[in-house]
Amino acid sequence: MKKAAAQQSAAKKTAAEKTAAKKTAAKKTSPAKPAAKKAAPARKAAAKKAAPAKKAAVKKAPVAGKPLVAPKKATAAVKAAPAKTVVRPGKGESRTALVRRARRINRELAQVYPYAHPELDFENPFQLLVATVLSAQTTDLRVNQTTPALFAKYPTPEDLAAANPEEVEEILRPCGFFRAKTRSVMGLSKALVERFGGEVPDRLEDLVSLPGVGRKTAFVVLGNAFGRPGITVDTHFQRLVRRWKWTDETDPDKIEAAVAALFPKSEWTDLSHHVIWHGRRICHARKPACGACPIAALCPSYGEGETDPEKAKKLLKYEKAGLPGQRLKPPQAYLDAGGRPAPPLGAG
CATH class of the missing domain: 1.10.1670.10 (Helix-hairpin-Helix base-excision DNA repair enzymes (C-terminal))
Known part of the structure; x- marks a missing residue:
């Protein structure tokens, strides 16, 4: 009886030891379970990302018997290129x-x-010189209406230099500033007679030395009467x-x-x-x-x-x-x- 009881006690002890060993082994392997749980969400996230691509691929695939429709363009505002600034000449x-x-x-x-x-109407350098002096502060048309009577009565520098100032003023009255212009045309006529033999000079320095003649008048005469x-x-x-x-x-x-x-x-x-x-x-x-x-x-x-x-x-x-x-x-x-x-x- 005692021997049988001892055998039973030994058997229980052995079973208890085996049970304890199994529990210890289970504890050692249990940490691997959370890793598996963590890997699962990653797989799910990857699956979700792949899902839209598959859906898009399905949407883009043409359906037999239906015409293709171009996708709508983006509605985002596009900034226009700035207009080029037009630079005026100069x-x-x-x-x-x-x-x-x-x-x-x-x-x-x-x-x-x-x-x-x-x-200005003229037939020779002298007429052009006088007409140009008279054109100051008036129109060429007015001068052309005045000079025919002037040159008909005083055709040469000698004639105009010896004229009666009052008679010349009366002829030149329509041109305006007729008194000053009378002094100028009579003065330059006298200078032509005394210094240039009654001829209009063809040099700039000589022309501008005449009464009432500036560079503008001189260049008109040089360019149009002498071709200079x-x-x-x-x-x-x-x-x-x-x-x-x-x-x-x-x-x-x-x-x-x-x-x-x-x-x-x-x-x-x-x-x-x-x-x-x-x-x-x-x-x-x-x-x-x-x-x-x-x-x-x-x-x-x-x-x-x-x-x-x-x-x-x-x-x-x-x-x-x-x-x-x-x-x-x-x-x-x-x-x-x-x-x-x-x-x-x-x-x-």
Whole structure:
């Protein structure tokens, strides 16, 4: 009996030891379970990320028998590229660019006014000299209406030098400032007789030594009576070259020097005619006709005057004997049917 009880006790002890050993082994392996639990969410997240791609792939796949439809464009606002700033000619212009633009303006004006010439009527250097002196502070048209009577009565410097001042004043009265102009034309006539044998000199220094004769008048005579190039800086010329930014000078002599440096000497006389004609007909002092200007694209001052083409056309001026200030067509229209220049302005 005792032996049987001992065997049973030993068996229980052995079973207890086995149970304890199993529990110890279970405890050692139990930490691996949380790792498995942590790996599960990662797998689920990867599956969720892959799911939209599969859905998208399914959506993009075309369905048989149905037309393809382009996906809608993004509605996000797109910023437009900033507009380019248009720089008018003359702003930040290099010397080379200025010369090119100035010469192009002269070429364009030469096509618009191919018949440009002095608008004073004359038959010899003496008549041109006197007429130019009389044109100060008045129009060429008025001078052309006055000089025929003057030259008919006093055709030579000798005749005018010996004239009765009161009679000359009466003839010159329509020109304005007639007393001062009488002194000038009689004084220069006397100087021509006493110093130059009654002939008009063809040198600048001699011409400017005559009473009432400045550089402007001298260059008119030299360029148009003797064919010697010169720049005539009158009020029209001064106004336009400053508007075109050829120079900022205000003194006539400095303007002359600045503009002369932009052109070959051979072009000086014709350049003067082109600029003066344009100033009288289109680029007026008070209200230039910008909308009818053939060189608007080359002008830094475009917009100072009327830019509407139809309104600008009404500002164009065309002078003809007996019709001062008559407004007609643009200068290009002053050509005949064959494309030849029409009679010059100021002609009868």
